[in-house]
Amino acid sequence: MEADSNLTIVLLAMLAGAIRVSTPFLFVSLGECLTEKSGRINLGLEGTLVFGAMTAYAISYHSGSPWLGVLVAGFAGSLFGALHGYICKLPRVNDIAIGIALMLFGTGLAFFLGKAYIQPQAPRLPSIQLGGWSDNAQVQSALQINPLFLVGIALAVFLWWAFRNTRWGLIVRMTGDSAPAALAMGYSVNWVRFTATTVGGFCAGVGGAFLSLYYPGSWSEGLSSGQGLMAVALVIFARWNPLACFGAALLFGAAGALGPALQSIGVTQGYYFFNAAPYVLTLLIMIASTSPKRSLKGAPGELSITK
Amino acid sequence: MSKFDLSRRTLLKGSAALGAVGLTSGILPIRSALAAPLTIGIVYVGPRDDFGWNQAHAVAAEALKTIPDVTVVEEENVPETDSVSKSMESMIQLDGAGLIFATSFGYFDPFMLDMAKKYPDVEFRHAAGLWSDANPTNAGSYYGYLDQGHYIDGVAAGLSTTSNKLGFVAAKPIGTVLLNINSFLMGARKVNPDATVQVIFTGEWSLPVREAEATNALIDSGADVITCHVDSPKVVIETAEGRGVKTCGHNASQAPLAPNGFITGAEYKWITIYQQFADMLAKGEELPNFVRGGYDKDFVQNTAYGAGATPEAIAAADAAKADMKALKPIFVGPLKDNEGNVVIPAGTEHAPYDVWLEQTGFLVEGVVGSIT
Structure with a gap:
């Protein structure tokens, strides 16, 4: 009986963790998915995420409206995306190097401008209570869902649908798979990639807003701790499929909750190992899903890592 | 920029075969001189306004700034690596610091100890109970229970x-x-x-x-x-x-x-400790090597x-x-x-x-x- 209830606690904690922690992963990986589908890699999204988090917190604090903060964080993110898109358009520029530069620039600028916002408390995003049917406090808290989580799901489905079924989706995929084909069809490769990177940056900025305005819900310099980078890796893991991005984000959130949850029920040995669970999981799935007989399925042909 | 100057200076110093002691005491203000201007360097591991450890130090260190003829230089977000050695060295070389407060646990060994050996005329104090008699006498510890x-x-x-x-x-x-x-x-x-x-x-x-x-x-x-x-x-x-x-x-x-x-x-009530240090410095007294206490000394x-x-x-x-x-x-x-x-x-x-x-x-x- 004791074992049963402990298992329930861990499973519920992982479910709750998946819902609470996955949103930034989801937004960043969707943004990166769009960018990579157009044939470019933006490694700078970690910087965009941190800058978005700082901007959202600052705007929410000054204006009193967290939703305005989310919006401005998105626009700040799209500025970073546009900068990446513009620089990469120049001849003989490496998109990975620019991405790393922008990652450092974004975090550095956010730390510099964010000094004044570590102390104050900004209004946070509201949550929707979906657990009212249960009288278990743990279930109720697990099902407190932030609207951004739902927006993220809708966005994943929309991107998945749009890549397959719309003219714009086709153009983005074509640019990503073969620049000469896109040129032959009369589309500006640079313009498509610039737009895709800018929109991708917007998503990452919104992901940052979730971090500072909802969970964990305050601005500090250790806030992201590499989540933006993990999300970029998630895209490869999800094989450039927006729906799989959602699944991968949930899996990461759940794996991250494992360490604390196990300690809370008294499994206290080896917490460093359990805290590393998300990364171990990635490695295992990567190993299990690769094959020497074929290249990465679904990889856009123009990506500098696959070319 | 400053790092480059620093390493070049260090190199020149070595190649000129001058003892570190002789050179630094020539450059630095001598701390024990009563009411001589003193520069105090404080190194933090995180932001000074983190609602926690670093903030507690930074708020208390304000007491030091009120002493006449004392200048306080601070650096935040310094990792517990070689970076802290560079920060301390630049405070000593560029700002002329005669007293350094290293406020994070991992700064002590080897970084602060090495600096204490390299600059025997500069006083170093570390915020944890790590100092022992085997360590240099110009280093020390202060902390509360x-x-x-x-x-x-x-x-x-x-x-x-x-x-x-x-x-x-x-x-x-x-x-x-x-x-x-x-x-x-x-x-x-x-x-x-x-x-x-x-x-x-x-x-x-x-x-x-x-x-x-x-x-x-x-x-x-x-x-x-x-x-x-x-x-x-x-x-x-x-x-x-x-x-x-x-x-x-x-x-x-x-x-x-x-x-x-x-x-x-x-x-913590770091203010008690920093104020004591400030009073001793104002009187030109030597700082003790090991300061600790709890409720009895109003340190916590x-x-x-x-x-x-x-x-x-x-x-x-x-x-x-x-x-x-x-x-x-x-x-x-x-x-x-x-x-x-x-x-x-x-x-x-x-x-x-x-x-x-x-x-x-x-x-x-x-x-x-x-x-x-």
């Missing part, structure tokens, strides 16, 4: 819980953290023999998302009072307040973050009681404060650790200033958790 504050938190928490389960979010299983956890339990057990403390280690000093997850996990498993030992407790306190449970703070006052559930919190304090503190909890906590001021020991035998080994035999006790306290390497019986 924060565990006394956690003990008082524990007393108040033990009377505030209904589930008898208290939660502790801890960063790393090192001596000072373990001592705080143990003292928190001892306080709770003093007033409530059924209380247990569930500890979750995050593995890092600052990791907001995991701290929030740990807090949620503790509450989900039944804990109804949460406290922590992490660098900036803001996330833990806010998350717990959001879940409607009570909280005890750490390092700085977190009372404004939890208007409903805040009980009290363990705080507890945050003013918040809305979460009941009258009984306040009364018991105030009584415990009087005990601490009277140097009453927290750890009295017989006492076992949480694996069943006897750590203090019957008839033995460990009062403040006993080095036993600093060597804590176990969790006492009643703490649910493991240090490996």
Whole structure:
């Protein structure tokens, strides 16, 4: 009986963790998915995420409206995306190097401008209570869902649908798979990639807003701790499929909750190992899903890592 | 820029075969000279306004800035690596610092010790109880027994819980953290023999998302009072307040973050130490190598009681404060650790200033958790 209830606690904690922690992963990986589908890699999204988090917190604090903060964080993110898109358009520029530069620039600028916002408390995003049917406090808290989580799901489905079924989706995929084909069809490769990177940056900025305005819900310099980078890796893991991005984000959130949850029920040995669970999981799935007989399925042909 | 100058200068110094002593004493103001202008360098591991450890130091260090002829230079976000050596060296070389406060645990060995050997005319002080006679005499330690504050938190928490389960979010299983956890339990057990403390280690000093997850996990498993030992407790306190449970703070006052559930919190009172140092410097006196103390010397304090503190909890906590001021020991035998080994035999006790306290390497019986 004791074992049963402990298992329930861990499973519920992982479910709750998946819902609470996955949103930034989801937004960043969707943004990166769009960018990579157009044939470019933006490694700078970690910087965009941190800058978005700082901007959202600052705007929410000054204006009193967290939703305005989310919006401005998105626009700040799209500025970073546009900068990446513009620089990469120049001849003989490496998109990975620019991405790393922008990652450092974004975090550095956010730390510099964010000094004044570590102390104050900004209004946070509201949550929707979906657990009212249960009288278990743990279930109720697990099902407190932030609207951004739902927006993220809708966005994943929309991107998945749009890549397959719309003219714009086709153009983005074509640019990503073969620049000469896109040129032959009369589309500006640079313009498509610039737009895709800018929109991708917007998503990452919104992901940052979730971090500072909802969970964990305050601005500090250790806030992201590499989540933006993990999300970029998630895209490869999800094989450039927006729906799989959602699944991968949930899996990461759940794996991250494992360490604390196990300690809370008294499994206290080896917490460093359990805290590393998300990364171990990635490695295992990567190993299990690769094959020497074929290249990465679904990889856009123009990506500098696959070319 | 400055780094380049610095390394070139260091190189030139070496190749000119000049002793570091001779050269530096030529450049630097001599500290012992009464009322001579003095530059004090302070190095922080995180931002100065982190609602925690660094903020507690930075606020207190303001006392130093009020002394005439004293200039304070500060650098924040300095990692516990070679970077801290560079920061200290540039404070000495470029700003002419004659006294350095290194405020983070990992700065001590080897970085601060190496600098102390390289610059024997500069005084170095480190905020933890690590200095011993074997170390250079121009280095030293200062710190407070924060565990006394956690003990008082524990007393108040033990009377505030209904589930008898208290939660502790801890960063790393090192001596000072373990001592705080143990003292928190001892306080709770003093007033409530059924209380247990569930500890979750995050593995890092600052990791907001995991701290929030740990807090949620503790509450989900039944804990109804949460406290922590992490660098900036803001996330833990806010998350717990959001879940409607009570909280005890750490390092700085977190009372404004939890208007409903805040009980009290363990705080250093660095101002006492820095003010003492400031007074000694103003008089031109030598700083002692080893400064430590607790409630008896006003080096630690507890945050003013918040809305979460009941009258009984306040009364018991105030009584415990009087005990601490009277140097009453927290750890009295017989006492076992949480694996069943006897750590203090019957008839033995460990009062403040006993080095036993600093060597804590176990969790006492009643703490649910493991240090490996």
